[in-house]
Amino acid sequence: MTLSEVTNIAGNAGNFQVTVKEAPRYVDVEKCIACGACTEKCPKKVDSEYNAGTGKRKAIYVKYAQAVPLKYQIDPEACIWLKKPGACGFCQTVCDAGAINFNDTEKIHEINVGAVVLAPGFESFDPTEAKVWGYGVQPNVITAMQLERYLSASGPTEGHLVRPSDHKAVNKVAFLQCVGSRDENLCGNGYCSSVCCMYAIKEAVIAKDHVPGLSATIFYMDMRTHGKEFERYLERAKSDSGVRFVRCRVNGVESEGNTNDLRIRYVNEQGRQIEEFFDMVVLSVGLQTPKHVLALAETAGIQMTADKFAATSDFAPVQTSREGIFTCGAFAGPKDIPQSVVEGSAAAAAVADLLAPVRHQLSTEATFPTEKDISTDEPRVGVFICHCGSNIASVVDVAKVEEYAATLPHVTYVERNLFSCSQDTQDMIVKRIQEQNLNRIVIAACTPRTHEPLFRETLKAAGLNEYLVEMANIRNHNSWVHTKDPVHATAKAKDLVRMAAAKVTFCTALKPISVPITQKGLVIGGGVAGMTAALNLAEQGFEVHLVERTDTLGGNALYLKHTWSGEHIPTQVKKLIDNVMSNDKVIIHKESEISKVEGFVGNFETTIKNRDGGTKVIAHGIGIIATGAGIMTPDEYCYQTSKRVVTSVEFDRLHELKEKHVRAANSFVFIQCVGSREGDAMYCSKVCCTHSVQSAIEIKEEDPSRNVYILYRDMRTYGQREKLYRQARQMGIIFINYELHGKPQVIDKGDKMEVMVHDHILHRPLKIEADIVILATAIRPQTDAKDLANLFKVPVDGDGFFLEAHAKLRPVDFSTDGMYVAGLAHYPKPIEEAVAQALAASARAATLLSKKEVSLDAIKATVDPDFCDGCALCIDVCPFHAITLVTKEVDGKVGKLISVNKAKCKGCGLCQGTCPKRGVYVGGFTMQQISSQIEAALAV
């Protein structure tokens, strides 16, 4: 349901009545084929929201080329007809599909659901009101969103970076960070938006790629690149791309005469006042909750934080204050794509937990007639040529293509359709297949990427194997890209049809395979992430084995006291342990480790070994790796020699026990980034800044006369944590910035420690006498992570953390099917992110465990035993470890050949591309099929 908003949520968890108001689209989505004829004729132009005002759109429009659903809509505020019926109506005239409906009306829907997920997102801060940056006045001051559009190939300048004022090439650009973030005076948003540092670096790097010689400068307060692989990206931006970073908050942007150049004044790191000119200034605008979303929160009756984000608990990060209503994404605090995607899956897990008892109750299965065996029949190819309204037919001479197709070998039937994808044409194709006894089908229309699944269903409905169809893409690859060349487009359409007909002749029936699933889970690691994942799976009704190396559940959380928002960790962890222990679907194996792994998705057999050497084999369908991480032991800052130098975790313990040195101490120095962001450990440990600030606040609160210093490189209290940093400064905790080349020095003076650091504001070295020095030490991956990774055939990254399949699209999946990752094993992170990731892993796992068998696409590698001689070249190239070498016996002689595990095979065909003997092929893409396409392509 698009163009819809929720106006009321009545009822309770498990039984909500949701009222949805659907605004009229004025375009029938069933009929619209998104050809774009309407938008071409529409005379009304307005600013494009998607292009952030950098370009125009029409009154009838689709938001952007990849929009889902790809259907047009009419903007009632701009449409001439809707303002004055009868005045225009061009779109209705040109729409061949008859999709325009000016009489469309608002509809109210009442929906009965068990749970609600709120994912309304954010808006970017509008810097117009604040005035100081010149936005809205100076044409060459733009927001980062606008720059994003300028740099995009689909943007208003097709990726060329030009100045809006005079369309001249940009030579010098400045980025100003924290516009609309970390600023209560100008915008009222005190929090950090979390994502702007990274996007500014990315945009600066891309802009430099686009414009050779471009100078790009980022003015910032703290560089917050705390995510996985972000620190390396920052370093590469400096060293490889040459982006300049200046630590200074810029207070304003001024114009220089009538040149539209922009003047920025700032203080450089030597303390000198500098005036510099730029062609363009980009404002790195922050994230905020829009007004209509605040109204939605009120409608939903959920609590919000002071920063106007949905309030959640750190141990239930997707649960709002109202039971049965969940949240994910930037609505619950500013966050980047990977974390938003993680939370999306986490919300699904939380919903599944609530609704597990009614799983599959509303689902139905489609039935199809019995499949006809055509293996011994002569090919009888039917060709259906689509006009796609006028999309194809206005460029390609479809009648000539039809005539030509009829002359091709094995083609026994040809027909043209206005829209091949419409329901009536589908029914007609089924009829023709049966009438004409067709056994291979060519659809000459659009792209198989969107429409092949539809036509496969059509074949199934006609009793044919679904793989006996081939599409000729005469729209996206032809009529749309050769609009002004109908002669060549028609010739090309003939070629494409000939190629498809040649290929389809060699198509054979392929059988989709299904693999049975052991509906049990294995979770490795009994920390917060492991327990959360295990408990969620158990509550969804699945049996779970939880393997823990030590004799205690709890993991690293046992060392921690409070989350950033102040929740008491020991209480919550105890509750979690109790829940796990009392759930009889969770089988706990303490003091056990994984010693052997066999099998594949749905069918793993894992051997665990306990302390006494006893082994047990567990059959499971999925595995979640949540093995946590360790803490590094520092060898600098006198840690090894002085009792007055401790790590953060040690300090927490001493502080809690009211140890006498800590109690008596009057001067505390925290040193950040010990073992992080340097040398081989070029990553941020993410949690230490917040941890140190929290500890500092606690000791200052106990006795305000104490001197507390935090020596930091960049203070990374991201998101709503920023309020702790603000509070700490207000309390008089002293923050001193240091650079990697000028690290603090700690000297043992017996009864005191002496800390030397260069102060960048005073521009002189400082000597601080400290009673206690607290080192914010790095989080390190488990030293044996690689061994476990090898057992499960999953990868670890260069730092030694487990590597997910894709940082944004599949943040908790491994590329090995059925394996998932959560918690510190993946990367350092605070508790609420570990919990969200654990829930996400559980949700992803449940998509498999909730089925008795998983059906897989039939496009898989198959061995031809007549040709395979077991040379094994393909084994090394297979990225999915799907191929093994087996022995065969022919006429008493023992030889070798390969065997493909279809469950692991993804049909990529690297084996086929490597095999020197045609001993392996991928169904649907055999050498013969591809050769036939080549031959057909070059035949005329």
Add this chain to the structure above:
Amino acid sequence: MSFEPKIIAFCCNWCSYAAADLAGISRMQYPHNVRIIRVMCSGMVHPELVMDALGQGADGVMILG
């Protein structure tokens, strides 16, 4: 008559084939000489197929992935 080369382009279903689709959606105009063959991965393209294409008169072969 001017020379009209014929070029065979092997496009990976997941990236370059999708990009060619998007070029269509964006109505980007380009020369008509390319014939695209969809494969499930550019690694699937056997060297023999490239030789095949050149041998049968293709003026160029692109493997996009």
